[in-house]
Amino acid sequence: MNFAVIFLLLAATMLVAGRRDARLVYVLFAIAMVLSIALYFHHATSGLPLSF
Amino acid sequence: MSPQLAVRLNAVGLYAIGAVLLEAFFYQFVFGELPCPLCLLQRAAFCTLAVGPILTVMHGPRPAHYGLTIIAALVGAFIAGRQVFLHIEPGDVGYGSALLGYHFYTWAFVCFAVAIAACAAFLLFDRQFDPNAGRLRTGYFERTAVLLVVAVTVVNAGAALIECGFAWCPPDPVDYRLLHPAGKG
Numbered sequence: 001m002n003f004a005v006i007f008l009l010l011a012a013t014m015l016v017a018g019r020r021d022a023r024l025v026y027v028l029f030a031i032a033m034v035l036s037i038a039l040y041f042h043h044a045t046s047g048l049p050l051s052f
Numbered sequence: 053m054s055p056q057l058a059v060r061l062n063a064v065g066l067y068a069i070g071a072v073l074l075e076a077f078f079y080q081f082v083f084g085e086l087p088c089p090l091c092l093l094q095r096a097a098f099c100t101l102a103v104g105p106i107l108t109v110m111h112g113p114r115p116a117h118y119g120l121t122i123i124a125a126l127v128g129a130f131i132a133g134r135q136v137f138l139h140i141e142p143g144d145v146g147y148g149s150a151l152l153g154y155h156f157y158t159w160a161f162v163c164f165a166v167a168i169a170a171c172a173a174f175l176l177f178d179r180q181f182d183p184n185a186g187r188l189r190t191g192y193f194e195r196t197a198v199l200l201v202v203a204v205t206v207v208n209a210g211a212a213l214i215e216c217g218f219a220w221c222p223p224d225p226v227d228y229r230l231l232h233p234a235g236k237g
Contacts, residue, residue, distance in 0.1 A: 004210070004212045011099075014099075022107070029120060032100055
């Protein structure tokens with residue numbers, strides 16, 4: 001469901017971008033980014049097979 | 053580069069993003085390859101990538117629009133890069149199919165890198181930001197590109213809901229949760 005929310009939020013961002021409300025687009029864009037990064041940290045839990 | 057040419061090229065970019073997302077749907081629905089959470093995040097990053105070009109197509113070129121695209125591409129490249137590193141060990145067969153020898157997360161990384169390079173190249177052309185350029189024309193070609201990306205994003209929302217249901221998405225999905233709830237085959 002989390003991904004569906006992000007995709008719907010992005011669709012809403014695109015629709016707002018079609019109008020003349022740049023500030024709202026930036027706010028929605030930032031929310032989508034934060035949610036994506038939060039979801040990334042939730043799912044990216046496996047250790048990477050790397051050594052430096 | 054004239055503002056009108058910049059708008060046209062941004063519309064071409066939107067078609068490219070739409071093509072990438074449609075290709076992912078093709079492999080999902082024709083070959084039954086369900087996207088993992090990192091794959092879904094990369095799809096979301098491609099959708100985020102489209103916001104800047106949509107702003108340019110609808111309201112004209114501005115440096116901030118390219119800035120949004122670069123931010124989205126950096127996040128997408130980071131996510132795709134992590135998935136590349138997850139499967140980097142010799143002998144690891146990777147996740148999902150390969151296209152021309154590379155898995156889709158590798159292609160996604162390349163696409164995000166190309167998007168960053170394209171934005172950098174576009175920003176070199178100052179004339180597109182001329183405030184006295186006059187009214188820009190947004191024709192069928194540009195509007196169809198916007199509608200295509202919006203439609204694919206909405207379909208992605210539905211597909212993600214059907215795949216993951218109302219819970220967290222499993223790390224290695226094997227079935228559509230809403231279509232085949234656990235215990236009911």
